Amino acid sequence: MIRNIIEPALAHMTWKVGNVTTPLGFKAFGTASGILKGRPDMALIWSVKPAVVSGLFTTNTAKAWPVLLTQKTVYHGLCQAVIINAGNANAATGPQGEKDAALMQERTARGLNIPPSFVAVASTGVIGVPLPMDKIDQGIHQLLEQWEQHRDCDGKAASEAILTTDQVPKVLAAEVTLPEGTVHMGLMAKGSGMIHPNMATMLAFVTTDAVIDKELQDHLLRQAVDRSFHRISVDGDPSTNDMVLMMANGFSRVAIETPESIKLFQSALTHLLRQGARMIADDGEGATHLITCHVKGAPSEEDAAQKARVVVRSNLVKAAIYGQDPNWGRILAAIGTTPGAFDPDQVAIRMGRLTLFDHGLPTSFDENEAKDIMGQHEVVIEVDLHNGSYEAEAWGCDLTERYVEINAHYRT
Amino acid sequence: MIRNIIEPALAHMTWKVGNVTTPLGFKAFGTASGILKGRPDMALIWSVKPAVVSGLFTTNTAKAWPVLLTQKTVYHGLCQAVIINAGNANAATGPQGEKDAALMQERTARGLNIPPSFVAVASTGVIGVPLPMDKIDQGIHQLLEQWEQHRDCDGKAASEAILTTDQVPKVLAAEVTLPEGTVHMGLMAKGSGMIHPNMATMLAFVTTDAVIDKELQDHLLRQAVDRSFHRISVDGDPSTNDMVLMMANGFSRVAIETPESIKLFQSALTHLLRQGARMIADDGEGATHLITCHVKGAPSEEDAAQKARVVVRSNLVKAAIYGQDPNWGRILAAIGTTPGAFDPDQVAIRMGRLTLFDHGLPTSFDENEAKDIMGQHEVVIEVDLHNGSYEAEAWGCDLTERYVEINAHYRT
Known part of the structure; x- marks a missing residue:
């Protein structure tokens, strides 16, 4: 299919x-x-x-x-x-x-x-x-x-x-x-x-x-x-x-x-x-959203991939996407946990066409537009480090009560 | 308190x-x-x-x-x-x-x-x-x-x-x-x-x-x-x-x-x-159990700590503890993801006084005893690598629907 x-x-x-x-x-x-x-x-x-x-x-x-x-x-x-x-x-x-x-x-x-x-x-x-x-x-x-x-x-x-x-x-x-x-x-x-x-x-x-x-x-x-x-x-x-x-x-x-x-x-x-x-x-267990994280402006593809992976792996990011919350703070915190250095004041974070965070500061975005973007099945997170010319994507899914239910209560 | x-x-x-x-x-x-x-x-x-x-x-x-x-x-x-x-x-x-x-x-x-x-x-x-x-x-x-x-x-x-x-x-x-x-x-x-x-x-x-x-x-x-x-x-x-x-x-x-x-x-x-x-x-968000993972028989304290941390961090282990499921398979898989080598055929995994896995094979344990142990507030997982004399503990909490709820739906 x-x-x-x-x-x-x-x-x-x-x-x-x-x-x-x-x-x-x-x-x-x-x-x-x-x-x-x-x-x-x-x-x-x-x-x-x-x-x-x-x-x-x-x-x-x-x-x-x-x-x-x-x-x-x-x-x-x-x-x-x-x-x-x-x-x-x-x-x-x-x-x-x-x-x-x-x-x-x-x-x-x-x-x-x-x-x-x-x-x-x-x-x-x-x-x-x-x-x-x-x-x-x-x-x-x-x-x-x-x-x-x-x-x-x-x-x-x-x-x-x-x-x-x-x-x-x-x-x-x-x-x-x-x-x-x-x-x-x-x-x-x-x-x-x-x-x-x-x-x-x-x-x-x-x-x-x-x-x-x-x-x-x-x-x-x-x-x-x-x-x-x-x-x-x-x-x-x-x-x-x-x-x-x-x-x-x-x-x-x-x-x-x-x-x-x-x-x-x-x-x-x-x-x-x-x-x-x-x-x-x-098709992740209990998922309701496909999450794509696209990191660009990185000093190497491996750095971009590492940061993209850490975003789609973060429970906090996954739960936020499930809650349709355009939570750039958790994304910034997630990329901050990777070894590759970057300057937070240079970072831009977007979801779909919306810029949520730019050059170290949150933007004032349209809540209705955000609602529309978070309502889509696929949510695309774009992180621009402005720190090089490499990029990478990673994919994950949201974290839902259903995931916990499947993994806590399914026993044979 | x-x-x-x-x-x-x-x-x-x-x-x-x-x-x-x-x-x-x-x-x-x-x-x-x-x-x-x-x-x-x-x-x-x-x-x-x-x-x-x-x-x-x-x-x-x-x-x-x-x-x-x-x-x-x-x-x-x-x-x-x-x-x-x-x-x-x-x-x-x-x-x-x-x-x-x-x-x-x-x-x-x-x-x-x-x-x-x-x-x-x-x-x-x-x-x-x-x-x-x-x-x-x-x-x-x-x-x-x-x-x-x-x-x-x-x-x-x-x-x-x-x-x-x-x-x-x-x-x-x-x-x-x-x-x-x-x-x-x-x-x-x-x-x-x-x-x-x-x-x-x-x-x-x-x-x-x-x-x-x-x-x-x-x-x-x-x-x-x-x-x-x-x-x-x-x-x-x-x-x-x-x-x-x-x-x-x-x-x-x-x-x-x-x-x-x-x-x-x-x-x-x-x-x-x-x-x-x-x-x-x-006091982790939504937690119903304190999880202690004690890794012993490791070649270094850092290796033991890394393995103990990966166990208490694993969503699959956390969800299993929430579901009161003595799931040694997820614990074995979790420690297997760390860089430090070990021989799975030497590993023993215990919960409380119960040995669940020994020398590469699952044991047949008493389901009632398991139920009793998993019903305690603190669940102690012990992993013996039989691969050295160092040990370390790490602590975490279980993963519950409430965690997802808090992190998906709490907005200000």
């Missing part, structure tokens, strides 16, 4: 109704294994031929077993399938968890008749509970049946099967025009959600039919994630299971090699992931 | 019912100037003779004018009075704010007949609004009248006049027995509160009648604050106005000079400030 928060495509790209199966040679399946009662909870992404794979993983010291396993696949560089389950994170599950993740990989590989190392594994859900392997086996069996019969392979079921407390599936697809020809990119992701006793895990899977070298893809993915998924905050805690995987199967026969096509591919990839990041922030 | 969260005194100290006026030679006054309608909002602390002053100030880049002014007094090293107002932070108020802070200092100094540099100034409240100088003048006038007539100088009115959204005044006093004789320490503080459009400012004022060298006091105060006020988190945002001031007027004639008395004085000061920190955390 393309929501109204999706920005227009760049000049050399076109949004498509689609998902990870939009690029040529990718299929994706979803099924209900029984881990989550009465809803789809396992997915399989399949590439007709081995794809070049890149990945970024949680920085949390307590990494889940599927993360540790999939890091090896990414290190080896080739991947033909991804097996994913929701409802159980397979984290903090001891030596049994390591075996179970390996079994998920092996059984999927055997069914698909590919080497185990070609199968990436991802999990999300409750931590500290052993994987229910009978259900996992059943789910893999069902997915392989669909795969054999080419049933439900349009990616719709898959994109639903990876969700936890997400309200909506997060999928995107685009066609990208390069001098050498046309390539496609697809995305499916989940975020937002937390099921007892765990935290919001973010999973994102990116596919492309471009021909691309592993090293270059590693580099482009990192850059794109730095400007997208690394710029969102729902509650600030990186999970044990966070993972972004990108697979390029080369089906389009269009190679990303010249400086021109690298540049165009890169900007399209960043734009795609940026929209994915916005969708995840927008 | 000494609440039930106050821990027993150390062997060489005795808790006293009192405040900053308990040490000899200190008086404190409070009055209603009209900044906050119908309640006390200005306070004066007075030392009969100039006191050695030390201070720690917010690290926020956007510092309020009274912070910048009082830093100079602390730098010069002597202070005889502190003038404090609530309801207006005098932050982000431009050049006028600088003049106003200086006027507060000068007028107080003139009335007391002491040099302006002997007067520290502190403010808390709304930011971006000029100080209402007519009311400030009126307040100073009333305080000076009380001072001349020795009225209401027992510190009770002062401790109430510095509050914002705090539910209770935070005062403590202790008598400390040293080989050379007896000295006293007193504290008054405010935290918790935020008034539109601002953030939770923490102010703390410590008095003692000990004889102490400026350099030594600077050092002891920093150490004590590192283990107390730097270990609390209500919503994670250091304010523009945070300030801890300590004044020693030497009235007891007992000098803190020998290694033995330095050690005893230091442990008492740390213990006093630690209780103050616990009171502030306990």
Whole structure:
């Protein structure tokens, strides 16, 4: 579903109704294994031929077993399938968890008749509970049946099967025009959600039919994630299971090699992931507003990004936006907590078209206009430090009573 | 008021019912100037003779004018009075704010007949609004009248006049027995509160009648604050106005000079400030639980402190405690986000007497016992990293719908 928060495509790209199966040679399946009662909870992404794979993983010291396993696949560089389950994170599950993740990989590989190392594994859900392997086996069996019969392979079921407390599936697809020809990119992701006793895990899977070298893809993915998924905050805690995987199967026969096509591919990839990041922030638990913070006039992009992130992460800012309060004081205080120095007397703070604070002093703005701006679904905070020429954006959501309710009272 | 969260005194100290006026030679006054309608909002602390002053100030880049002014007094090293107002932070108020802070200092100094540099100034409240100088003048006038007539100088009115959204005044006093004789320490503080459009400012004022060298006091105060006020988190945002001031007027004639008395004085000061920190955390906005996180088995105290802080700061942990959910998964995930490495398979997590997680695996604990522990006002989380011999504690409060309500909907 393309929501109204999706920005227009760049000049050399076109949004498509689609998902990870939009690029040529990718299929994706979803099924209900029984881990989550009465809803789809396992997915399989399949590439007709081995794809070049890149990945970024949680920085949390307590990494889940599927993360540790999939890091090896990414290190080896080739991947033909991804097996994913929701409802159980397979984290903090001891030596049994390591075996179970390996079994998920092996059984999927055997069914698909590919080497185990070609199968990436991802999990999300409750931590500290052993994987229910009978259900996992059943789910893999069902997915392989669909795969054999080419049933439900349009990616719709898959994109639903990876969700936890997400309200909506997060999928995107685009066609990208390069001098050498046309390539496609697809995305499916989940975020937002937390099921007892765990935290919001973010999973994102990116596919492309471009021909691309592993090293270059590693580099482009990192850059794109730095400007997208690394710029969102729902509650600030990186999970044990966070993972972004990108697979390029080369089906389009269009190679990303010249400086021109690298540049165009890169900007399209960043734009795609940026929209994915916005969708995840927008679907934060209990959220009623998408918050975009745009910091400019910074001495470096990293300084701008740090300040933008701290604003969308601040409970006080988040609660103010929920209360439709154009509270520039909390924004100023939030950026003041970052290490990068600036002169408060040079700072301007805007919300939408309204300047709230300028050169160290609050302005007298029109309360009706403020009301109108704060009533929009997306609230754009602009901070101009007047201290350089770099800028960055970050995305978050407001803090509501509903967030507390979900996270205090949802127990299984 | 000494609440039930106050821990027993150390062997060489005795808790006293009192405040900053308990040490000899200190008086404190409070009055209603009209900044906050119908309640006390200005306070004066007075030392009969100039006191050695030390201070720690917010690290926020956007510092309020009274912070910048009082830093100079602390730098010069002597202070005889502190003038404090609530309801207006005098932050982000431009050049006028600088003049106003200086006027507060000068007028107080003139009335007391002491040099302006002997007067520290502190403010808390709304930011971006000029100080209402007519009311400030009126307040100073009333305080000076009380001072001349020795009225209401027992510190009770002062401790109430510095509050914002705090539910209770935070005062403590202790008598400390040293080989050379007896000295006293007193504290008054405010935290918790935020008034539109601002953030939770923490102010703390410590008095003692000990004889102490400026350099030594600077050092002891920093150490004590590192283990107390730097270990609390209500919503994670250091304010523009945070300030801890300590004044020693030497009235007891007992000098803190020998290694033995330095050690005893230091442990008492740390213990006093630690209780103050616990009171502030306990009175966090909307809080229903005091959360103590005790990290042990760490390779350094700083690593233990960082991990303890991240636990009490985590929205997910805070919401779980509110929901009385012994959610060790969120605690493990929280400590995993800190830079200091550890082996999750060595970690133990306890709440009260219950072990929830041990050596990488969850335990099967008694749900009734868990219910009992989570029902207590103070919830103690213990994390043992089994990775060294250092430990640290941090304090916070739970995240409730009421917190969101206060911070989203309170507007002036």
